[in-house]
Amino acid sequence: MATRRLTRSEQLQQTIMYPVDWLEERSGLIGGVRYFLFRKVPGDTNWFQTLGAATLTAFIVQALTGSILAMYYKPDPNSAYESIQNITNNVWAGWLVRGMHRWGASVFIILMFMHMGRVFLFGAYKYPRELNWIIGVLLLAMGLGEGFTGYLLPWDQTAYWATVVGININGTAPFLGPFLAQFLQGGTYINAGTLSRFYAIHMLMIPGAIAALIGLHLYLVVRLGVTSPPWSKEAAGTGPLNGAVTTEKRQGLTRFSQRRNGR
Amino acid sequence: MEPHDDHPHVPGPSLWPVGFAVGIVVLLIGLIVSWWVAGIGAAVALGFAFMWVRDLTAGTALTHVPAVPPESPTGAAIPAPRGGPAMPPSEPGDRYPRSKFLELSTLGLGGVIGGLVTAPALGFMIAPAFLKQGFKDHDVGPLSDFPEGKYVVTTFTSDASQGTVSRRTAFVRYNGDLNGQPSFTCISNHCAHLGCPVQPNGPLNNAGTKQFQDVTLIPTISIAGFGCPCHGGQYDTEGNRIAGPPVRALDRYSFSIRNGRLFLGAPFSVSHVDGTGAQAKIHKWPFSFPGEHVNGIESWLYPIQPPH
Numbered sequence: 001m002a003t004r005r006l007t008r009s010e011q012l013q014q015t016i017m018y019p020v021d022w023l024e025e026r027s028g029l030i031g032g033v034r035y036f037l038f039r040k041v042p043g044d045t046n047w048f049q050t051l052g053a054a055t056l057t058a059f060i061v062q063a064l065t066g067s068i069l070a071m072y073y074k075p076d077p078n079s080a081y082e083s084i085q086n087i088t089n090n091v092w093a094g095w096l097v098r099g100m101h102r103w104g105a106s107v108f109i110i111l112m113f114m115h116m117g118r119v120f121l122f123g124a125y126k127y128p129r130e131l132n133w134i135i136g137v138l139l140l141a142m143g144l145g146e147g148f149t150g151y152l153l154p155w156d157q158t159a160y161w162a163t164v165v166g167i168n169i170n171g172t173a174p175f176l177g178p179f180l181a182q183f184l185q186g187g188t189y190i191n192a193g194t195l196s197r198f199y200a201i202h203m204l205m206i207p208g209a210i211a212a213l214i215g216l217h218l219y220l221v222v223r224l225g226v227t228s229p230p231w232s233k234e235a236a237g238t239g240p241l242n243g244a245v246t247t248e249k250r251q252g253l254t255r256f257s258q259r260r261n262g263r
Numbered sequence: 264m265e266p267h268d269d270h271p272h273v274p275g276p277s278l279w280p281v282g283f284a285v286g287i288v289v290l291l292i293g294l295i296v297s298w299w300v301a302g303i304g305a306a307v308a309l310g311f312a313f314m315w316v317r318d319l320t321a322g323t324a325l326t327h328v329p330a331v332p333p334e335s336p337t338g339a340a341i342p343a344p345r346g347g348p349a350m351p352p353s354e355p356g357d358r359y360p361r362s363k364f365l366e367l368s369t370l371g372l373g374g375v376i377g378g379l380v381t382a383p384a385l386g387f388m389i390a391p392a393f394l395k396q397g398f399k400d401h402d403v404g405p406l407s408d409f410p411e412g413k414y415v416v417t418t419f420t421s422d423a424s425q426g427t428v429s430r431r432t433a434f435v436r437y438n439g440d441l442n443g444q445p446s447f448t449c450i451s452n453h454c455a456h457l458g459c460p461v462q463p464n465g466p467l468n469n470a471g472t473k474q475f476q477d478v479t480l481i482p483t484i485s486i487a488g489f490g491c492p493c494h495g496g497q498y499d500t501e502g503n504r505i506a507g508p509p510v511r512a513l514d515r516y517s518f519s520i521r522n523g524r525l526f527l528g529a530p531f532s533v534s535h536v537d538g539t540g541a542q543a544k545i546h547k548w549p550f551s552f553p554g555e556h557v558n559g560i561e562s563w564l565y566p567i568q569p570p571h
Contacts, residue, residue: 168457171552174564188571192425
């Protein structure tokens with residue numbers, strides 16, 4: 001049986017797809033990512049439902065810029081302030097990366113609140129998504145913790161006194177408040193070790209926990225599906241395909257997947 | 264992926280959580296008042312929690328397994344084969360098979376190893392903040408540097424190994440002698456609201472500044488009290504709160520006199536001061552974080568202080 005000679009474009013496509021196929025065959029990752037990106041969502045989702053993805057993007061920006069800043073920052077009371085000055089004034093594009101991290105922190109917090117507001121107003125916290133709301137609340141608390149611990153790192157007067165006030169606010173919590181304040185300070189007063197303690201919490205402990213919780217958060221989003229807006233005429237459980245997509249949309253998706261699969 | 268129905272699997276209304284909440288409240292009050300009350304609270308909370316969980320599980324498949332209708336064979340019964348049973352009766356050892364033992368021992372051993380690794384790491388993270396604390400006495404100069412009736416802003420490095428971050432400020436006033444002994448008022452500058460540095464409400468005599476080693480002494484000319492720049496807390500000349508958000512008077516340092524020199528010692532907290540100068544009656548409490556009440560009903564919120 002004679003085999004057809006491949007055209008140049010087919011050869012090129014095969015060459016490009018070979019490593020992708022190699023990875024897919026051994027891990028299933030490509031299919032997983034494709035499923036994640038092209039999964040079915042209600043036909044009447046709107047732009048407000050992009051706030052979660054925007055928050056995730058803000059976190060990724062913080063993680064990347066923070067990792068780069070860590071290459072130049074020195075968490076030591078005698079050199080922290082000078083290292084920040086060095087990043088801002090001397091290191092190439094340091095002002096930009098530090099600015100992205102500094103302002104990106106506010107963007108991250110604002111987006112978290114907006115995303116939370118959207119979930120609340122859309123009623124997307126209701127059954128069966130209560131657990132994802134709880135995880136989101138933990139993520140919010142950790143995001144605020146990032147803001148608090150990161151604020152000390154410039155080690156200037158504003159940073160120092162704002163942290164003194166913040167730690168003492170923690171200290172006024174009933175019962176365990178004084179213990180929490182002393183743990184955060186690493187002693188009875190803020191001391192030389194407090195800065196490196198805050199640095200470790202800021203760039204290792206909390207980000208690790210946030211990344212893990214984001215993974216869990218996304219898993220539940222995929223598992224439970226996206227909610228329709230409250231004004232949707234396809235209330236959950238009553239519309240076609242259990243409210244996941246409209247018939248038209250389903251046909252469109254089917255055509256799309258057939259095209260992708262070469263059928 | 265299977266679609267999920269949006270029919271909530273929520274339990275019906277129940278009063279058990281109310282009893283549970285009451286039990287928790289009694290438990291918390293008991294932690295302050297008495298261990299007996301705490302025990303009663305714990306018992307009530309546990310009892311109601313049990314009832315609540317029982318209610319929650321009553322309508323779920325966890326407890327209601329659908330009954331399987333018994334098989335009703337038709338036709339003639341098949342005679343049982345002659346001979347012994349197909350399966351020998353299980354040996355006593357089979358009730359606890361080897362696979363189960365290996366499973367549990369792996370989990371148990373893993374737990375022990377995990378604990379052995381985690382416990383020291385957690386201790387390493389937490390314990391140093393609470394151990395070897397304390398405050399070393401610090402020489403702040405000869406008694407002659409402290410004029411009678413005038414506050415001197417006294418700044419010193421409490422721990423040389425820590426550097427600038429351990430700079431402390433006290434407002435020190437010589438009150439004259441009391442029963443033949445010199446009397447000093449040594450007020451900490453940490454605001455009793457949230458720890459900001461309070462400032463003297465009055466002019467300083469910067470020209471009279473004295474410095475030796477790590478100690479700086481700046482005499483005041485005449486001050487009417489102390490004020491905090493952060494949130495507006497105001498104190499009188501004895502450190503009593505007179506306005507703003509602070510919850511108590513300013514902390515003080517203990518002091519001692521050795522060879523004609525003044526030494527500042529460990530700080531302590533003060534709820535309020537009656538009288539002034541050498542005749543003042545100081546209501547002294549263990550050193551507490553700013554913002555904590557040291558007396559009154561609010562102090563019940565802070566029954567135990569970490570070791571300072």
